[in-house]
Amino acid sequence: MPLLFGDIYFPENFNTEFAPLKDKIESLINLSRSAGNERRYSILNNKLMRICLLVGLSTPGKRDVKTVEAIKLQKGSRFQASFFTHQELAPLYSALIKLRYNDTSLDLSNNNVLSRIIGAEMYRGRDTLMADNNLENYFFSTGGRAALAKDIPVLNLLVGNYGDAEMEATLDINSRAITNAQIIIAGATGSGKTNLLAVLMQQIRSISAESSYPVNFLLFDYKGEFSDIQNNHWLSLFDVDRSCILDPIERPLPFTPFKNFTGRPQNEINLYSTEMASALSSLDRVTASSNMSNRLSEAIVDAYNSTNGQPITFDLMLKNYQARMKDPDKDDSISSILKQLVRANIFDTEDRADLVGESFIVKMDGYPKDGPIAKAIVYFLMSKLNNIYEQLDKQAVNDDVVQIRHFSIIDEAHYMLSFDNRPLRNLIAVGRNKGLSIILATQNMADFKNKGFDFYANAQYPLIMKQQTIDDKVIKDLFGVSGQELHDIRTAIAGLQKGELIIKDQMAFALGMGNKYKKINVTHLI
Structure with a gap:
């Protein structure tokens, strides 16, 4: 029977322990100088881990049980199933692990044991590649290249667990059964919004980054947390590096915000x-x-x-x-x-980067959040995305899921919802057909409904975190409740702690019975 790679955890401190190999690979691939708009290659974490695992397992030699038992695991950080199924390599991993550990007493059916074995093999692969000229030999060896997987990734995001239960809480972003891919988050300062955004980004990127349909992102970093050099280790969670950070104070954003009307009426x-x-x-x-x-x-x-x-x-x-x-x-x-x-001088005069084909974090903390420059950056980049999506074909579709091309994350979104923001409304309207997802985060539930647009009605997942003020009208509109049910949801929101949220329970609505909401404990990531 093949091994099951269900709940496999990362080895602890992977980012720091494997950083020298990452640097060595990137220095080997990249030229010493770049020309024009060329960007340096940055190896994705999943790819780095997979290389190390394959090299480790392909290295013969007796395996030491004590080495395996000494591996520390990063609890709460698990591999996506796609890590093992990528290019249909799961049977190969299974066969090699059985071969290398057939004379040990280790229980390969135990997830913790299997996680430690995989961690030990990654370290073995790292040490092998770092020794002598092994890395160069691996890179320049001849051989065929496996074809890329053509399946659209299933973006079923693991965000935590339901209440006190062990049942995993997931958000289905791209199945054909859901109406759209929009997420709105309402949470007061200190509610855990930043961590939730990071979990959503990490899940989307880890599932898709190495597929034939990678999902890139645009994050407006109002607080400067994601672009802070002290939080540099966050970036590897999203399979990006500091080259994705754009600071308009240092240099203009590499896009023209205005539409090209050449040859148009x-x-x-x-x-x-x-x-x-x-x-x-x-x-x-x-x-x-x-x-x-x-x-x-x-x-x-x-x-x-x-x-x-x-x-x-x-x-x-x-x-x-x-x-x-x-x-x-x-x-x-x-x-x-x-x-x-x-x-x-916040924008360039021509496009020097691919807004949809790459991932970017726009550093926004150098401007007043409610000032015209910060608003202009978000407004015109949303307008730019509109221009791009007008030219794109509909996204790819198969029997089960649709392609998501890109997602934009606007924290402190209330500054962009207080006026008639047509580009943002248009993006939400076309998103389902073109593969765009919007994640809007703000402090108060009431911010998402104004005279011009009802963002609640156009969001697949309203996620409600701890609130400073609780708006009964919003609860009624969102959950369709009154009386005791309204009181129960109000009480649930008031009792939320940091890192907890409630979400509409669609099954309860469909059955017409039970609580109309579920509470989720969000995975602690950053």
């Missing part, structure tokens, strides 16, 4: 200019007269006409706006915000 530019004028007025809550709004819209059209439809800049927009002012030296509210955007 004039009426498309006219419509876009009106929407853009409205958005710019909303960013700083400016009071713009109809004359000012019209002037801005016309300035945007003028700017595009001067570039023959090529993407414009804030500087070009400002110059055309001032050209239409009676007194260009006297700022009004529109020219004032345009000048702020020009001075901030």
